[in-house]
Amino acid sequence: MNLKLSICTLLSSFITITTFAQELANPDTIEPIKFFSPPKPITPNIALGYFPENQFDRTDRRDYYFVTENIDKAFRPLKINSGFYGKNFYNAISAQARGANFYGIANLNHTKANGYKDGAGHDVDWGYKRFNQSVILGFVPSEYQEYKLTYLHDNIDDDKQPEFAMDPIKTERHIAKLNARWGKADLSNTLQAETSFIKMQRHADNYTLRENHAQNIYLDLERKMFNFSLKHDYDIGQFHNTAAISYQHDYFNGERYLHTPRRDILNGYRFGDVHINRYRLSNTLSYRFNEQHKLGLGLTYEFNEAEVRKNTTRLANPMNPRLAFANPQQIWQAHYGYAFDGKVRQETFSGELQYDYTPSEYQKYSLTLAHIERVGNHLERFNSIAAIIHNTINGQLMNQRPVAAIVGNPLLKPEQHNFIKLSIDTKNDAYNDYMNSLTGQGWHIGGDLIFDKVKDLIIFDRARNQRGVSTQGGGIITRNVDARLFTAQAYAHYNFNAHWAAGLKARYNYGQNETDGRALYQMRPFELMAQADYKDYFSLGSYNVGITARYVAKQHRGDFDKTKGLGIDNHEAAKSFVVADIYAGINIHDKYGVRLGINNIFDKRYAEFISGDHVVALSPTAVVNAPGRTYWLSLHAAF
Amino acid sequence: MQRRGFLKLLAGTSTLGLSPNLLAAEKETFAIYGAPALPSMIIGIAAVQGQLTKQMDVSLKTWRSPDQLRAGVASGQFKVMMSPSNVGVNLANQGQRVGMINILTKGIINIVSKQAINQPQDLIGKKVLIPFKNDMLDIVLHALLKKLNIDSQKIAITYTATPPEAVGLFLNKDFDAVLLPEPMASASILKGKTMGINVVRSFNLTQAWGEAFNTQAMIPQAGIIADIDYFQQHQEQFELFHQDLQAALAWANNNPQSAAQIGKNYMPAPVPALVQSLPYANLTVTKSRDIKTELMQFYEELMRFNPKLLGGKLPSDDFFLV
Numbered sequence: 001m002n003l004k005l006s007i008c009t010l011l012s013s014f015i016t017i018t019t020f021a022q023e024l025a026n027p028d029t030i031e032p033i034k035f036f037s038p039p040k041p042i043t044p045n046i047a048l049g050y051f052p053e054n055q056f057d058r059t060d061r062r063d064y065y066f067v068t069e070n071i072d073k074a075f076r077p078l079k080i081n082s083g084f085y086g087k088n089f090y091n092a093i094s095a096q097a098r099g100a101n102f103y104g105i106a107n108l109n110h111t112k113a114n115g116y117k118d119g120a121g122h123d124v125d126w127g128y129k130r131f132n133q134s135v136i137l138g139f140v141p142s143e144y145q146e147y148k149l150t151y152l153h154d155n156i157d158d159d160k161q162p163e164f165a166m167d168p169i170k171t172e173r174h175i176a177k178l179n180a181r182w183g184k185a186d187l188s189n190t191l192q193a194e195t196s197f198i199k200m201q202r203h204a205d206n207y208t209l210r211e212n213h214a215q216n217i218y219l220d221l222e223r224k225m226f227n228f229s230l231k232h233d234y235d236i237g238q239f240h241n242t243a244a245i246s247y248q249h250d251y252f253n254g255e256r257y258l259h260t261p262r263r264d265i266l267n268g269y270r271f272g273d274v275h276i277n278r279y280r281l282s283n284t285l286s287y288r289f290n291e292q293h294k295l296g297l298g299l300t301y302e303f304n305e306a307e308v309r310k311n312t313t314r315l316a317n318p319m320n321p322r323l324a325f326a327n328p329q330q331i332w333q334a335h336y337g338y339a340f341d342g343k344v345r346q347e348t349f350s351g352e353l354q355y356d357y358t359p360s361e362y363q364k365y366s367l368t369l370a371h372i373e374r375v376g377n378h379l380e381r382f383n384s385i386a387a388i389i390h391n392t393i394n395g396q397l398m399n400q401r402p403v404a405a406i407v408g409n410p411l412l413k414p415e416q417h418n419f420i421k422l423s424i425d426t427k428n429d430a431y432n433d434y435m436n437s438l439t440g441q442g443w444h445i446g447g448d449l450i451f452d453k454v455k456d457l458i459i460f461d462r463a464r465n466q467r468g469v470s471t472q473g474g475g476i477i478t479r480n481v482d483a484r485l486f487t488a489q490a491y492a493h494y495n496f497n498a499h500w501a502a503g504l505k506a507r508y509n510y511g512q513n514e515t516d517g518r519a520l521y522q523m524r525p526f527e528l529m530a531q532a533d534y535k536d537y538f539s540l541g542s543y544n545v546g547i548t549a550r551y552v553a554k555q556h557r558g559d560f561d562k563t564k565g566l567g568i569d570n571h572e573a574a575k576s577f578v579v580a581d582i583y584a585g586i587n588i589h590d591k592y593g594v595r596l597g598i599n600n601i602f603d604k605r606y607a608e609f610i611s612g613d614h615v616v617a618l619s620p621t622a623v624v625n626a627p628g629r630t631y632w633l634s635l636h637a638a639f
Numbered sequence: 640m641q642r643r644g645f646l647k648l649l650a651g652t653s654t655l656g657l658s659p660n661l662l663a664a665e666k667e668t669f670a671i672y673g674a675p676a677l678p679s680m681i682i683g684i685a686a687v688q689g690q691l692t693k694q695m696d697v698s699l700k701t702w703r704s705p706d707q708l709r710a711g712v713a714s715g716q717f718k719v720m721m722s723p724s725n726v727g728v729n730l731a732n733q734g735q736r737v738g739m740i741n742i743l744t745k746g747i748i749n750i751v752s753k754q755a756i757n758q759p760q761d762l763i764g765k766k767v768l769i770p771f772k773n774d775m776l777d778i779v780l781h782a783l784l785k786k787l788n789i790d791s792q793k794i795a796i797t798y799t800a801t802p803p804e805a806v807g808l809f810l811n812k813d814f815d816a817v818l819l820p821e822p823m824a825s826a827s828i829l830k831g832k833t834m835g836i837n838v839v840r841s842f843n844l845t846q847a848w849g850e851a852f853n854t855q856a857m858i859p860q861a862g863i864i865a866d867i868d869y870f871q872q873h874q875e876q877f878e879l880f881h882q883d884l885q886a887a888l889a890w891a892n893n894n895p896q897s898a899a900q901i902g903k904n905y906m907p908a909p910v911p912a913l914v915q916s917l918p919y920a921n922l923t924v925t926k927s928r929d930i931k932t933e934l935m936q937f938y939e940e941l942m943r944f945n946p947k948l949l950g951g952k953l954p955s956d957d958f959f960l961v
Contacts, residue, residue, distance in 0.1 A: 070896040075911060100837030140835035143811075185833060430904075438683055438904040439700060498687040537688040539886070541894050590896040 023242055024284045024298025024352035030374045030417055032458065033485075033511065034522045034568070036616045038171045038202070041154045042132045044107040047092045048072035048081050049595075049636070052111050055612045056126065056163075057626040059550055059579060059599070065435050065501070065533045066585035067542045068593035068636045076638040083595070083634025086627060087114040088127075090634070103138040115160075118625035119605030126624070128159040143184060150177040160209055163624045164617040166219065168204040187233035187240075198225040204615065207259065216259035219270060223252045240286045248278040252378050253310075256385060265318060272310030272328040274382045278375075279303045292359055300350040304375045308382060308410070311342035317389075326388035326397060334388055334397050335407045335463060335477055337470030344381075348373035348414050362429055368421040376412045379616060380458045380478045383408040402463070402473025406618060409468075409478045412458055419452035419485075430495075434503060435535050435544075437495035447490035456480035459513065459520070460566050460618055476566065476618050481515035499536055505529040510557070521559030521568050525576075525609050527552050541588040549580045555609045562619075568611060572623045577606035579626070593636040603629040669695040669876060671863070672702050672711060673721035673905065677821055677920050678743035678861050680902030680913065681887045682721055687901065688890065689883025691876060701905050712737060718869040723775060724934065725941055725948045727864035731958055732950030736867045738960035739927040740877065741884070742934070746845030746858035746921040748776055749824040751809075752816035756841035759783060759851075763793045765815040768805040772798040776818045778944040779848070779858060786851040810836055818844075820860075822908045822916035829912055845921055857921075857933050870960050877961065884924040891917065927959040934959070 039053045049072045051061050072079060081092040092109035111130040118124055134152040156171040176197045183190030205218035229246035254270025284298035308328055315325035332340045352370035359365075375381075386405035389398045399405070424446050431442030461479050465472040468479065486509070493503045506528045511520030533546040554576040558569035583597030607625045611617060669691060673679035679699060686697045702708045702717075708726070711717030712735050720727075721743065730737050756762060762784075769777050777798070784791045799805040802819055806827045809817040819827060824840070831838035849856030870877060891898035899913035906913075927934065941948050 067897070070894075070900065074896045075914070098832055100832055101835050103832070140833065143834035143836065145835070432904055433900075436900055436904065438687065438901060537890070539890070542897055587894070587897065589893045 022284060022286065022296060022298075022354075023244065023282065024296055024354055025282060025300040025350040025370065025372060026298070027300060027302060027348065027350055027372055027374050030372050030415065032377065032380065033520060034460065034613070034618075035377075036379065036613050036618075038154075038156060038159075038168070038173070038200075038614060041134075041152050041173065041175065042107075042109055043152070044094060044105045044134050044136060047107045047109045047132075047134075048079055048094055049634075050081075050090060050092065050109065052085050052088050052090045052113055053130075054113070054126070054627070055614055056124070056608060056624045058608045058610060059581070059626075060529070061581070061599075063434075063503075063505075064531070064548065064581075064583055065535070065544060065546055066583070066595050067535065067544045067587040068585045068595045068634075070542075070587055070590050071593045071636045071638045074590055074638045078639040080637045080639075081634055083632060085632040085634075086116050086630040088112065088116070089114075101140050103136075103140075105134075105136045107134045108132070116627040116630065119600065119603045119628035120625070121628065122625070124624060124627070125162050126160050129157040131155045144182060146179075146181040146185070148177075148179040150179075151175070158209055159614060161612065161615050161617065163612045163620040163622050164615050165621060166204045166206045166217070166615065167209045168202055168615060169208050171202045172200070174199045183233075187242075188235040190233045192231045192233075194227065194229045194231075196225075196227045198227075199223070205259065217256060218259050218264075219254060219256050221252075221254040221270065223250070225250045238288045240288070242282075242284045242286075244280070244282045246278075246280045246282075248276075248280075250274075250276040250278065250378075252276075252382070263318075266315060267317070267325040268315065268385055269310055269313075269328055270385050271378055271382050272308045272313065272384060274306060274308050274378060276304065276306045276378075278305075292357060294356040294358070296352075296354045296356070298350075298352045298354075300348075302348045302350075302373075302375065304346045304348070306344050306346075306381070306410070308340070308342045311340060322391065322393050324390040324392055326386060326390050328382075328384035330390055330397055331384045331386045331388055331405070331407055332410060334386070334399060335405065335471050335475065336409055336411070336468060338411070340410050344410050346375050346414055348375060362431075363426040364424075365426075366421070366423040368419075368423070370417065370419050370421070372417045372419070374415045374417070374458075376408070376414065376458050376478070379408060380460075381408045381410050381412055383616075386475065399471075399473060402471065402475050405463075405473065405475025405477075406616065407475060407477050412478055413456040413480050415457050415480075416455040417452050418455070419450055421451075422449045423447075431493070434493045435495060435501045435533055438498055441497070442493075442495035444493040445491065448487065450485070450487040452485040452487075454483040454485060457483040457513075457520075459483075460568070462562055462566055474562070481513050483514055483520060484510075484512045485520075486510040500532075500534055502532045503530070516565070518565055519557035519559060521566050522610055523555070523557065525553045525555035525574070541586070541590070541593075543584065543586045545582075545584045547580065547582045549578060551578045552576060552606075552609070558609075566618065568618055568620065569609070570607075570611070570620070570623050573607040573609050573611070575606070577604055578602075579604050579606060591638050594633065595636065596633040597631075599630040599632065600626070600628055666694065666696040669697045669719070669873075669880070670717075671697075671699045671719045671721060672708065672717045673699055674723070674861070675701045675703070675906040676721075676861065677747060677902070677906070677913070677916060678721055678922065679905040680898060681743060681884055681891060681922060681924070682863075683901050683905050684887035684891055684898060685880065685883040688887060689880065691879045691883050694879070695876060697880075699905065712866075715866070718866040719863060720865070721861065721863050723861050724859050724937070725775065727862075728938060728954045728958065729948065729950040730864070731954060732952055737864045738867050738870065738958050739934075739954075740863040740865050740870070740961050741881065741927055742859040742862035742923060742925045742930055743884075744859075744861050744921050745856070745923050745925075746848065747820045747860050748779060748818060748844050748858065749821060749919055750816050750818055750841040750844055751824050751827055751838050752841045753836065753838060754815065755839055756816055758842050759787055759789055759847055761842075762816070763789065764795075766795045766797065766813065768797050768799060768809050768814050768817040770799050770802040770805045770819070773945045773948075775860065775941070775948070776820070778941055778948070779844070780818060781944060782940040783844070783848055783851055806830065810834060810838075816841060821920040822906075822912040825915035825919065826908065826912035829909075829915065840919065852936065854936060855930075855933055857930065859930060859934050859937050862927065865960065867960065881924065881926065881961070888922055888924050891922070926961045928961060931959050 094107045113127040138148045152175040154173040159168040200223040202221040207216040231244040252271045256268040258265040282300035286296035350372045357365040387401040427444035430437045430440035495501045511523040531548040535544040555574040559565040587593045828838045899910040
């Protein structure tokens with residue numbers, strides 16, 4: 001007994017808070033099959049060791065193993081990264097502190113992207129300047145309270161779009177968020193509130209960064225979002241309940257101008273002063289039968305109320321008083337045949353049932369059945385860009401370039417996803433992380449299978465007098481169709497010993513538009529990524545060497561034909577390819593490090609099937625190849 | 640590159656991954672069985688970085704319970720073990736042929752508190768938590784108090800069954816201080832920060848011990864013991880391993896984050912706690928004979944308070960192997 005006590009004195013077992021709170025039936029988990037937005041903000045947790053963002057290179061390098069991670073993740077007051085990636089540069093600096101009642105993280109990062117050569121040696125006119133600042137301040141007055149303020153400012157200038165007709169000259173985002181928690185962090189009886197304000201402004205044009213022989217056009221976008229949510233978690237024996245209520249006000253205004261030497265003329269609304277109020281009620285109730293078995297049921301109700309305040313605003317043509325530019329209502333009338341009154345209300349109901357089987361701390365299996373409804377986003381519902389002139393004398397609408405239109409449908413039905421999902425994640429007890437199994441050979445495997453039968457999937461298409469479409473002009477419209485989606489993802493990691501490891505990741509997507517009997521667009525082709533890594537130590541620290549190969553299969557199924565579908569997919573970008581990277585890292589004393597590598601070592605010329613998505617390039621003007629062989633190096637330091 | 644080329648490359652990378660196993664020659668095993676505690680981190684580093692790995696297949700395995708350790712020693716399966724420093728004596732007194740190789744910590748216990756406690760005398764009137772009654776932590780504190788003529792009755796001591804229970808009570812209830820081994824002490828400080836509780840390190844217990852007993856600042860709490868016959872057959876290897884452990888300790892102090900990544904293989908502790916605990920765990924690599932005096936003094940104190948911890952008697956001179 002005393003021997004046991006002595007030994008237990010040295011043991012280090014820790015209290016871990018095991019909460020089984022989860023939110024099921026969340027419509028935000030469903031994304032459109034093609035989504036356009038500025039690149040995601042660089043948050044402080046990913047800013048160190050970040051690779052400059054390139055929408056034309058979708059090799060996921062976030063999982064590459066580097067010993068410099070121990071510098072980037074070290075809890076030290078000051079950390080710095082600086083590196084070049086071909087002709088491009090990325091620098092970041094982070095400061096952090098934690099006291100008994102407060103914590104703070106601040107980060108600055110700057111990217112200067114100057115273009116690259118593709119695998120054939122051709123220059124790609126790509127680039128941007130990005131300056132990002134963020135700060136997180138937390139206050140923990142007691143175990144029962146926590147307040148966190150987050151502010152992020154992201155500024156992207158001169159973001160060149162070689163695949164599209166317009167370049168965002170300036171994209172600026174301010175994101176401010178305040179979180180409060182009252183009650184224990186284990187969510188046993190806890191109220192959480194979140195208030196956030198997001199402001200986004202974008203100016204894009206077709207003449208500042210390129211030679212333009214057509215009309216000079218620019219677009220000004222402004223979006224403001226206010227969110228407020230309250231969430232209450234409560235343990236009742238083996239039950240855990242999460243009840244939430246949220247409100248969001250979303251304002252989006254987009255104006256298109258003709259730029260002339262004499263003056264700028266407003267000739268269309270991308271978004272005609274759109275105001276959306278979203279109210280959401282949700283509840284998730286989980287029951288834990290025992291340590292192994294848990295069942296959760298989530299329900300969400302959403303009321304979505306939208307108003308287009310410039311729906312009928314007259315857009316006068318100063319060059320010809322008898323003509324006006326079509327307002328949003330006229331554009332929707334021309335494409336969908338109804339006179340939109342500027343207001344639309346939609347309700348959605350979602351439900352999700354999830355069973356978790358956790359036979360041990362090393363294995364987890366989940367089976368999910370769900371019905372999730374998603375209301376269309378701004379682009380899908382309220383985009384109103386077309387070259388339509390309104391003759392104010394006879395009331396006629398003249399569509400000057402029908403094929404150039406991009407027109408959402410305000411009365412689109414919400415998507416209804418009915419899916420079954422199986423998830424597996426299992427590892428042996430020796431597996432800590434990739435490249436970290438010292439008590440034996442470590443393995444880790446898992447994946448997801450999702451089969452989704454979608455009613456009223458929202459897609460972009462070209463106007464051909466389909467049901468609900470009143471024109472055959474070939475402009476881009478949105479429709480509801482029924483569809484089948486299937487996704488399979490798998491991963492496997494194997495640590496042979498303290499020095500060697502290998503990993504595999506595979507992904508397959510299938511999407512079929514059942515209404516029209518054709519493939520859905522922008523479905524990622526089958527992809528397999530293999531990596532092998534070596535790590536060793538020396539007197540001052542450690543180093544690593546790694547190689548990865550990414551195989552992307554030819555995509556036979558796509559939406560390639562503008563006369564039959566949307567035509568966003570391109571055969572030139574659907575070819576199979578293999579791209580390989582090699583990389584290495586050195587870490588000295590967890591304070592100083594170097595990371596370096598060669599991406600695309602065989603200088604392979606290839607293009608990603610998934611086209612660029614920083615701007616609404618629904619009809620890309622070119623296939624943009626990914627970078628060819630790229631040498632890169634970054635320095636890392638922690639003080 | 641076409642699919643065929645890719646498959647070749649894939650085969651190449653797979654071979655690259657398999658090569659260590661394919662090329663590995665058979666070596667004699669040098670297995671250390673360690674407690675899931677901070678000193679195992681140093682052994683673990685030596686096991687992957689040391690010179691001995693060129694000669695032998697060095698590995699560290701953790702035992703989960705004292706019964707497993709006792710059975711492993713009794714069956715002859717365990718030849719080299721890391722354990723609390725009294726355990727080797729206890730096993731030897733039970734008739735096992737084991738001896739002490741070294742000490743890996745000069746004091747792994749720390750006192751953490753909600754208000755600064757600057758000297759042992761300041762414990763008077765305080766509510767103090769101690770895991771395990773009559774065990775090493777408890778005895779160390781009582782021996783120190785007795786030496787300093789501090790009446791332990793004036794301290795409100797509460798015992799718990801485990802260190803995590805002590806941490807939970809300390810953070811959630813009205814207790815002033817808790818005695819904990821590293822990395823638990825560091826973990827409680829970090830945990831306190833998530834709860835808005837300012838947990839601070841109090842007076843240095845090891846330093847206080849040295850001053851009170853007029854000896855080195857040292858509480859020799861854990862180290863490596865070995866089967867005597869096995870040790871005698873592998874003395875050169877043990878000497879090389881000693882150098883590897885010294886290098887590992889220096890490496891860990893210079894590379895705390897990387898060391899913690901290695902350490903978390905051997906104990907269920909979060910990496911930040913392991914990192915923070917390193918400067919406060921008094922890790923050392925000291926041959927047993929070099930600190931025999933201090934060890935004997937420590938054992939005498941244990942004997943005075945709880946002879947069962949040592950199996951009823953002090954170790955003989957030949958217990959100290961190196």
